[in-house]
Ligand SMILES: O=P(O)(O)OC[C@H]1O[C@H](OP(=O)(O)OP(=O)(O)O)[C@H](O)[C@@H]1O
């Protein structure tokens with residue numbers, strides 16, 4: 045099944061902003077792991093979760109980092125999420141003490157699929173849209189459902205015309 049989402053607005057995130065927001069996510073998570081061991085592992089949802097997961101694992105000094113690969117979108121058109129690569133389940137166990145990190149939650153379908161494989165893990169994203177918010181335990185910034193978030197790895201600096209135009 046695919047459906048096209050109308051996006052009225054754009055939210056453009058620079059590398060600097062992403063760094064600040066991912067750090068803020070780490071600080072919010074600090075000290076909120078399970079009482080008997082804290083956060084012991086990070087699982088990044090590729091590809092968008094990899095940069096935030098690197099920053100969070102660095103801030104929280106977590107050295108065990110794995111990935112789960114999920115493909116859900118072709119540009120802005122969504123399809124059913126598919127797990128292409130699983131993390132090391134011997135390390136993940138039931139997910140206790142595991143932080144699952146993604147760049148954003150939109151409809152929540154990606155996280156639904158990922159959560160099912162690690163039921164006791166804690167899910168955190170940097171950004172969240174209302175439809176998927178309930179799939180996430182911790183996030184930093186919410187944007188409206190009709191906003192498309194543009195990440196720094198999808199953008200480049202380019203010339204823009206002055207507001208008043210040129211002669
Ligand atoms: O909540 P949902 O509606 O499922 O959408 C959110 C997911 O979509 C994007 O990933 P995408 O599948 O585009 O892959 P990418 O991370 O490799 O860009 C984004 O990075 C999230 O993982």
Ligand SMILES: O=c1[nH]c(=O)c2nc[nH]c2[nH]1
Nearest residue numbers: 117150191192193194195
């Ligand atoms: O770069 C992205 N921006 C978004 O807003 C979004 N929603 C789902 N997948 C997305 N990818």
Ligand SMILES: [Mg+2]
Nearest residue numbers: 090091092093
């Ligand atoms: Mg993704």
